[in-house]
Amino acid sequence: MQAQHNTLVRAIGAYGVAHALVDASCAALVFSAVATGRLPSSVAVVAILAYNLLAFASQPILGWFVNDAYSARTWARAGALVTAAAYLVLAIILAGRNARKLTHPTFSK
Numbered sequence: 001m002q003a004q005h006n007t008l009v010r011a012i013g014a015y016g017v018a019h020a021l022v023d024a025s026c027a028a029l030v031f032s033a034v035a036t037g038r039l040p041s042s043v044a045v046v047a048i049l050a051y052n053l054l055a056f057a058s059q060p061i062l063g064w065f066v067n068d069a070y071s072a073r074t075w076a077r078a079g080a081l082v083t084a085a086a087y088l089v090l091a092i093i094l095a096g097r098n099a100r101k102l103t104h105p106t107f108s109k
Helices: 002-035 041-069 072-103
Strands: none
Touching: 002 041, 002 072, 041 072
16 A cells, blocks of 8 residues: 555656656747747747646646546656647747748848
8 A cells, every 4th residue: 555655656746847847848948949039029928828828728628538538647648749749840930930041031030
């Protein structure tokens, strides 16, 4: 019984640390893009608001589904994959925007 409790506490701690790292890395990415001029601050505000809206609005629904599905580990992995995909999409957008500035300086706005 104690071993099961310890495993649960470790799992919750690991998920908590992973969640904090994802939030911190998302914030760092947005703020660094603004600081370097790759992302206008108005777009960053919209991105942060959209992120929070999606994250908090979907928590009750996804939490209910995950609790019923008994597959928290699978959903944690899926969340990590979605986050990685979001980073990839943002990197492609920023790379395309920077490439356009380098190849067509007159159109860089």
